[in-house]
Each structure stands twice: as structure tokens, then as C-alpha cells.
Amino acid sequence: MDLPKRATLKKIATLGATASIITHVPYVFARKKTTLRVLGTHVTLQEAIRKQAMDDLGLEIVFSVAGSASVLQQASMDPNSFDLYEQWSNSINVLWSAGSIQPIEKKRITHFNEINSLTKTGKLTQDASIGAGDAPYKLLNIQGDGTLNAQETDLISYLPYVHNVDSFGYNLDSIPLGSAYESESWAWLLDEKNRGKVGIVNAPTIGIFDLALAAQSKGLIKFVDIGAMTRDELDRLFFILLDYKKQKHFNGFWNSVPESVEFMKNNRVSIQSMFSPAVESLNSQGVNVRFAAPKEGYRGWHGVMCLSSQITSNTKDAAYDYMNWWLSGWPGAFIARQGYYISNPERSKPLLSEAEWQYWYEGKEATEALLNTQGKVSVEAGNVRSGGSYLKRFSNVAVWNTVMPTYDYSLQKWYELISR
Known part of the structure; x- marks a missing residue:
């Protein structure tokens, strides 16, 4: 480009x-x-x-x-x-x-x-x-x-x-556990049941795809190529999203991993765009967050x-x-x-210990409690990584973080969404 x-x-x-x-x-x-x-x-x-x-x-x-x-x-x-x-x-x-x-x-x-x-x-x-x-x-x-x-x-x-691969995280104290690649869906971000408790990453080349996948999965719009949305498709997508914004569906747009942790930890949101370190941090603090494996594929x-x-x-x-x-x-x-x-x-x-390698890379059950980068337990023995193995997760990519040909126009639409 x-x-x-x-x-x-x-x-x-x-x-x-x-x-x-x-x-x-x-x-x-x-x-x-x-x-x-x-x-x-x-x-x-x-x-x-x-x-x-x-x-x-x-x-x-x-x-x-x-x-x-x-x-x-x-x-x-x-x-x-x-x-x-x-x-x-x-x-x-x-x-x-x-x-x-x-x-x-x-x-x-x-x-x-x-x-x-x-x-x-x-x-x-x-x-x-x-x-x-x-x-x-x-x-x-x-x-x-x-x-x-x-x-x-x-x-x-x-x-x-x-x-x-990224998707969204959801608090199991508020939202029932779904099934990887079966019931978990990007559409959950726009589910009316979650209104007022949804957070989105504030990055036009990232958050836009979380919301586009959500809108398409919910049947509100269909893209010819979600990795290269046209101006017309962007207009239609943001018309939908602005309506959700007016209904106070979104509770915030986070700018960093620590901020996303606070969103979930303080019960500001029950579902949001998430990165893996935030999920591990929350789990180590006793916040029961699941990192979804969407049936539509990851970002x-x-x-x-x-x-x-x-x-x-x-x-x-x-x-x-x-x-x-x-x-x-x-x-x-x-x-x-x-x-x-x-x-x-x-x-x-x-x-890595054998238990760490098997859990993180092979998608197998944790044979012992595993520590995160802060030395705190983030994975309990018996848990299996959401989405499975390295190969499985990267065999299910729906779209990559992308600067589209309509990048400049998508920025205008994004600013309009977050500033209203």
C-alpha cells in the first residue's frame, strides 16, 4: 500500500x-x-x-x-x-x-x-x-x-x-462458559445481554476488526474482504456501531494491557477485547476470565x-x-x-519445564500449577489452554491486524466512534 x-x-x-x-x-x-x-x-x-x-x-x-x-x-x-x-x-x-x-x-x-x-x-x-x-x-x-x-x-x-492470536476475554462470573470453536463467538461483543459491560481496544488497526468480526458474526453486515473493507462497508459498519454507542453498549475503549486489566478487575466490563498477558494477570489475581476461541477464527x-x-x-x-x-x-x-x-x-x-511446554505449546492439560512472568500461579493443575495447541490456534486465523487500503478513512470513522 x-x-x-x-x-x-x-x-x-x-x-x-x-x-x-x-x-x-x-x-x-x-x-x-x-x-x-x-x-x-x-x-x-x-x-x-x-x-x-x-x-x-x-x-x-x-x-x-x-x-x-x-x-x-x-x-x-x-x-x-x-x-x-x-x-x-x-x-x-x-x-x-x-x-x-x-x-x-x-x-x-x-x-x-x-x-x-x-x-x-x-x-x-x-x-x-x-x-x-x-x-x-x-x-x-x-x-x-x-x-x-x-x-x-x-x-x-x-x-x-x-x-x-487474540480474541476477547469474558468473566465467567457474569457470562456462562462457552465451547472453543463451537459456541464462543465474536458476536458476543454485540450481544444485547452484555450491554453496558463491553470494552474494546482503542486501536484503529486492531479494534476495528474485533467489531467488524462481531457485526459480521451477528449477521448485521457481510464483508467481501474483511481485511480490505471498502468505504461503503466502513460507512455501514460504523452506522451500526454508532447506534450501539448511543445505546451505551460500550463501557470503554482501553489503550494498554494494564488498563484492560483494570477494566475487568474493577467489574467495569464483563467482556472485552483482550490480549493474553491481561488474561494471565487476571487469572493470577483470582479473576475468573476465559480467553475465547471464536468459532469464526482469531484475529x-x-x-x-x-x-x-x-x-x-x-x-x-x-x-x-x-x-x-x-x-x-x-x-x-x-x-x-x-x-x-x-x-x-x-x-x-x-x-521450559515439560509441564509448561505441554500446556502452552501443545495444548495439553497442565500437570501442575504454572507460574506467569510475575511468578504467580496463573494456570491451575488440570486446566487446558483455551483454543488448544500452537498449531491449532494458528490454523484458525480469520484476519490479521491490518492497515487497509482505506486506512485514512477508517481512522476518521474510528475517531467518530470513540469521541461521541
């Missing part, structure tokens, strides 16, 4: 305004003591990760953490403000068009050959659904003419690392780690060390405990 830089930055500015096993990794060390500035969200920019990376790499690392809309605005407007950017693949088209990021040399990624097929071919299994929209493999490789597509080259736009996302276009040479060496560290084993094991996957899971497998 070709987004004019000036128009894109204007829209991004508007968006921002509205919005345990410790194993050292001796083979990667920064070439000199330097400070690496990492911009991203609460999803991966956690203090335990920062400390472990500094210990392993001999770097000074500074995390700058904010909500998805804010970090995308900052990265697009000011590439001098960060060295590495961490967010989701739907930000790639925006950042690449804005000139905020630069190519990554595959030959400098130590374990690139271990990265699985999800970001190389779009599938983990032969019969998997690739899903509509910006499947990450479509955005990975940089072509000679500067475009991004699936054709393999020596330069990539982002480092594939963490990823997952998929893929983490991206990107080099600032303005990074200096010495800092760039440190940035490559940090990127390689993320694929070295420990980080993948750490984020597995919050329900996330890593692009080369076999390297992290030895750092």
Missing part, C-alpha cells in the same frame, strides 16, 4: 491525540558499552526482560513504554527518539512509508534459519488458514524497488519474534522489531545484538509464560 507520507503522519498525530530459569547467553555481547533505546508497548517491554538483556549483553537498555497508538505516533513522527521499535506487524506499512525504519540484514540475524514458516510462508501447517489482511509474511521482505512482499530477499523490514498478530532509520553505527551493532538475544532461548521461554509464542520455539523449549 502506498500511503503519502504527509497525509499518513497527519493521521497518526490525530491517532495519538485521541488515544524460572535464568540462562545467560555468552555468544552475543555488545561491542562496546552503549545505551539502546527501545520504544514499544507493555506487551514485551517488561522490567524482567530489560534486566536480563542488560546482564546478558552488557548493555544499558532504556525502555520507553506506552499504548499502541502513542508509540506508533512517536515512531512515525520522530525516528530520532528510538533505536529499536517493538510493536505489531500492522505498523510496518505506516513506518516504512514514513521513512522511520530501515532494512535489517538477514545475514546478521544469527538464528534466522530457525525462524518457522509462519512469517516465511504464512502457514505453520499445510491446511492452515492464512487469514485475511496483512498476513506478516506479505510484509517481511524488502524488494529492490522498495516495496514489501513475500518474495525472499536478503533484507527484511522487521525481525519476526513474538506472536499470538492474528505478529510482533515486529524494527531498526530506526536514524540509528547510529555503534548503536546499530548493539541493536543487532539485542535482536539476536531475542531469538536466543531465554526470552521465548519467558514470554511463553504469558501465553505468547516465539518464532524459533525449539530453542526455548529446553528452558
Whole structure:
């Protein structure tokens, strides 16, 4: 997609305004003591990760953490403000068009050959659904003419690392338990029984798909291609959503994982868009939240780690060390405990207990209580992960977080919805 830089930055500015096993990794060390500035969200920019990376790499690392809309605005407007950017693949088209990021040399990624097929071919299994929209493999490789597509080259736009499928979470104290891939449905977000107790993620390239899937699943609208909605389809969708807003169906639009935890913990909502770390956090606090496996399929996302276009040479060496560290084993094991996957899971497998691997990756029953990244029990013995195994979950992607061809227009409609 070709987004004019000036128009894109204007829209991004508007968006921002509205919005345990410790194993050292001796083979990667920064070439000199330097400070690496990492911009991203609460999803991966956690203090335990920062400390472990500094210990392993001999770097000074500074995390700058904010909500998805804010970090995308900052990265697009000011590439001098960060060295590495961490967010989701739907930000790639925006950042690449804005000139905020630069190519990554595959030959400098130590374990690139271990990265699985999800970001190389779009599938983990032969019969998997690739899903509509910006499947990450479509955005990975940089072509000679500067475009991004699936054709393999020596330069990539982002480092594939963490990823997952998202849906919604619901409080079992308020909503009866459904069945994975059978009765659980995106339509529940627009069910009249939940009126006044619904929360949605405030991100136009994410929340819009949660609501589009909900409206389509409820039979209120049908999209020709949900990953590339037309202006007419957007008009019809937001006409429906504005009517729900007038009826006070939505109780809030959250901007960060901690905020989504508070929404549910304080009983502000009983059902909402959710990310896996929020569900694990709530479960560890005794809030009985279920992460749905919708029969229509998940909304998929893929983490991206990107080099600032303005990074200096010495800092760039440190940035490559940090990127390689993320694929070295420990980080993948750490984020597995919050329900996330890593692009080369076999390297992290030895750092997970057999019970952890079987629960998080294989979808089997937990044979013992499992701890989350804060060291608190988030999975009781006998539980089975919602949606099943890694392969099962990624075989059921309905749509990816996406910057659609109608991106600018979708932003206008989104602002109208959240501001009324």
C-alpha cells in the first residue's frame, strides 16, 4: 500500500491525540558499552526482560513504554527518539512509508534459519488458514524497488519474534462458559445481554476488526474482504456501531494491557477485547476470565522489531545484538509464560519445564500449577489452554491486524466512534 507520507503522519498525530530459569547467553555481547533505546508497548517491554538483556549483553537498555497508538505516533513522527521499535506487524506499512525504519540484514540475524514458516510462508501447517489482511509474511521482505512482499530477499523490514492470536476475554462470573470453536463467538461483543459491560481496544488497526468480526458474526453486515473493507462497508459498519454507542453498549475503549486489566478487575466490563498477558494477570489475581476461541477464527498478530532509520553505527551493532538475544532461548521461554509464542520455539523449549511446554505449546492439560512472568500461579493443575495447541490456534486465523487500503478513512470513522 502506498500511503503519502504527509497525509499518513497527519493521521497518526490525530491517532495519538485521541488515544524460572535464568540462562545467560555468552555468544552475543555488545561491542562496546552503549545505551539502546527501545520504544514499544507493555506487551514485551517488561522490567524482567530489560534486566536480563542488560546482564546478558552488557548493555544499558532504556525502555520507553506506552499504548499502541502513542508509540506508533512517536515512531512515525520522530525516528530520532528510538533505536529499536517493538510493536505489531500492522505498523510496518505506516513506518516504512514514513521513512522511520530501515532494512535489517538477514545475514546478521544469527538464528534466522530457525525462524518457522509462519512469517516465511504464512502457514505453520499445510491446511492452515492464512487469514485475511496483512498476513506478516506479505510484509517481511524488502524488494529492490522498495516495496514489501513475500518474495525472499536478503533484507527484511522487521525481525519476526513474538506472536499470538487474540480474541476477547469474558468473566465467567457474569457470562456462562462457552465451547472453543463451537459456541464462543465474536458476536458476543454485540450481544444485547452484555450491554453496558463491553470494552474494546482503542486501536484503529486492531479494534476495528474485533467489531467488524462481531457485526459480521451477528449477521448485521457481510464483508467481501474483511481485511480490505471498502468505504461503503466502513460507512455501514460504523452506522451500526454508532447506534450501539448511543445505546451505551460500550463501557470503554482501553489503550494498554494494564488498563484492560483494570477494566475487568474493577467489574467495569464483563467482556472485552483482550490480549493474553491481561488474561494471565487476571487469572493470577483470582479473576475468573476465559480467553475465547471464536468459532469464526482469531484475529492474528505478529510482533515486529524494527531498526530506526536514524540509528547510529555503534548503536546499530548493539541493536543487532539485542535482536539476536531475542531469538536466543531465554526470552521465548519467558514470554511463553504469558501465553505468547516465539518464532524459533525449539530453542526455548529446553528452558521450559515439560509441564509448561505441554500446556502452552501443545495444548495439553497442565500437570501442575504454572507460574506467569510475575511468578504467580496463573494456570491451575488440570486446566487446558483455551483454543488448544500452537498449531491449532494458528490454523484458525480469520484476519490479521491490518492497515487497509482505506486506512485514512477508517481512522476518521474510528475517531467518530470513540469521541461521541
